[in-house]
Amino acid sequence: MTTNSIALFFMTDFSIPKPNHNKALKTLAPPSLAGKGAGGLGFSPLIALAAILLNLAPTPAIATTVKIDRWSTTSDRVTLKVKVLNNNRIPILGLEEQAFRVKTKDKFGNPHTLQSPEIRVLSPEESHPQQTYVAILLDMSGSMKQKDTARVKKLDGAVNAIRGFINLVKAENLPVDISIIPFGEGCNHSYQVTTKTIEDNFKSASNSELEKQLDELAKVPVCAATNIYQPLTETVKYLRNRFPPSPSEIDAQDKPLPKLSVILLSDGFHVYRNNEPQQFENVINLLKQNSQITVHTLGYGESLAHLRNRAICFKYIPDDRLTVDDVANGCRLPGSDIQEFIVDEDRLKKIAQTTGGIHEFPEDAEAVAKSLKTFFTTLREYEIIYQQPGSDRATIHPTKIEINSPDRGINTLQSETENIRMSNFIYRALTFTQRLPLLILTVFIGLVGVLPFIQWSKKLKQQSDL
Incomplete structure (x- = not known):
């Protein structure tokens, strides 16, 4: 199975069930379904074929939870560790960078929505592992x-x-x-x-x-x-x-x-x-x-239900009232201690x-x-890196993650809001357009300072030659 997909497998048991000697405790089939032929509501080859085809049909793993698991800041850069889980709490892998959005606020409370290429998303396989x-x-x-x-x-x-x-x-x-x-x-x-x-x-x-x-x-x-x-x-x-x-x-x-x-x-x-x-x-x-x-x-x-079905019980225990104590005290396995199987x-x-x-x-x-x-x-998560808009030293920015991936069955799934606190020291690297004027000014000041020195040095040399 690749990391870009999650498959759900369904199994149908067509084997002949083992006889249960505890017949008096069995749940009987409704009379309306008993003894039906191929044309009734009972078993038929057509129904069996339909069941098999239905079980083989691909079923998407629907994400139900996205969570900012932890975060860190370096200067004005934020790194989020994000979990995306299905309804069984199992991580969903293979989401594209374009599926993620960061919704945050600047220090003035103005909202910002960041997406690729403003954010960089590393897959669980690519993310920097944490101790x-x-x-x-x-x-x-x-x-x-x-x-x-x-x-x-x-x-x-x-x-x-x-x-x-x-x-x-x-x-x-x-x-x-x-x-x-x-x-x-x-x-x-x-x-x-x-x-x-x-x-x-x-x-x-x-x-x-x-x-x-x-x-x-x-x-x-x-x-x-x-x-x-x-x-x-x-x-x-x-x-x-x-x-x-x-x-x-x-x-x-x-x-x-x-x-x-x-x-x-x-x-x-x-x-x-x-x-x-x-x-x-x-x-x-x-x-x-x-x-x-x-x-x-x-x-x-094995499950309690399966254990109950193969045990001899003093009274029938329905599924909705099936407990450890009921099975331990009310059922037995011939030749075995039933408690060793619970x-x-x-x-x-x-x-x-x-x-x-x-x-x-x-x-x-x-x-x-x-x-x-x-x-x-679960040891790996998505990693999202971005520059926090409108940040300053120790400012707090309410932030949440939004995911949209229709082909994976995910439509506008949002995390809870996390308050991201910026570092006490903020350093922002200047862009090229910001650095260029400073470079020109530095060169100009350097020339202005060096040229008089060169002229003075030449004059001293001339005087010494005389």
Whole structure:
């Protein structure tokens, strides 16, 4: 897939479903549709063909969000880092420079609309990468020894996907530091997450120690219980304390603040259920207070609905009331502990949504690797550079981005307004027409000053010859 397009794939399952012995709990088809022939409302080859053709038809990825993620100023030049996201929070690539407009105001409040060639737009692939810190929280609970729908052990699938993510970062030579943070507790192979373990594990993506750490983790006979909230809380607090937020996007050393991301990879749910809603609310409040940190979540395993359908449940649980506790307490899998297959989709989704991150729920190792590739695209953004009209030292200019790209399904999409504060020191390079008179004047003054000196020097020489 090229970076100039995003394709959406639809899959239709025509396989014969496995028999479900829990027949009494199945939802029955409406009588009006039962037993229909080819000419009725039921299945027919014509309908099947139409469905296939519809699924194969290209569908544009509609952008729903454009955001000025961060900004910096040098003299009167402004640099904006801009994200363009679809409705799944996935970056949209391949937009042309002509699609972007900068709407800003000068120091007198007069509006200005800038577009190419007044602005320069660098694509995510061309933009200057920014220092980024990525903390990868890896679930090491006992359920990771289970096999996914492709019969791959989940721990192997997760480790290989993380390895692929690191290789992508290295291939692009991005300034990214990565901390692989295993978590899980309650057995001989427990992993407590503390400030020290997070900091000690941070290494440059090119550091071979990351590969060695992954090799060691892949050999662990996982057995721990899943505690999601404590490791996530500790990681967010660490990043907040190490890189305090700044409204100007510039730290005390006049360097742009780094991007901060967390990737939470888990195949389970938070096992400490006593007062779980309050625990979760505390996590959400912490994330809201630290909006500079983006959390992407990856729930590795089958959906609750799929798990319910293949389990034996004491009563039928409709989709709109399907929860972790209902499945854990009301269903069972013959020969297996059903809790080892439960993924808390709702909690993981809300965690990502709160921070503007991406949430993915892959069921096999290949899909996990694709999800991490999607997360990788968030490391780059569009970069817009322009000269701020009517600026002066420390002036503030309300600015927003507008995008129009009808062929990509984007029509007048605007960002929220960001107040751009100019540098305390403004230096403006003079144009050639401004420099030319100064050059002529300088030469004239030089000649006027030098000619008398030359005449005086000749006169002295003549006098000395006498």
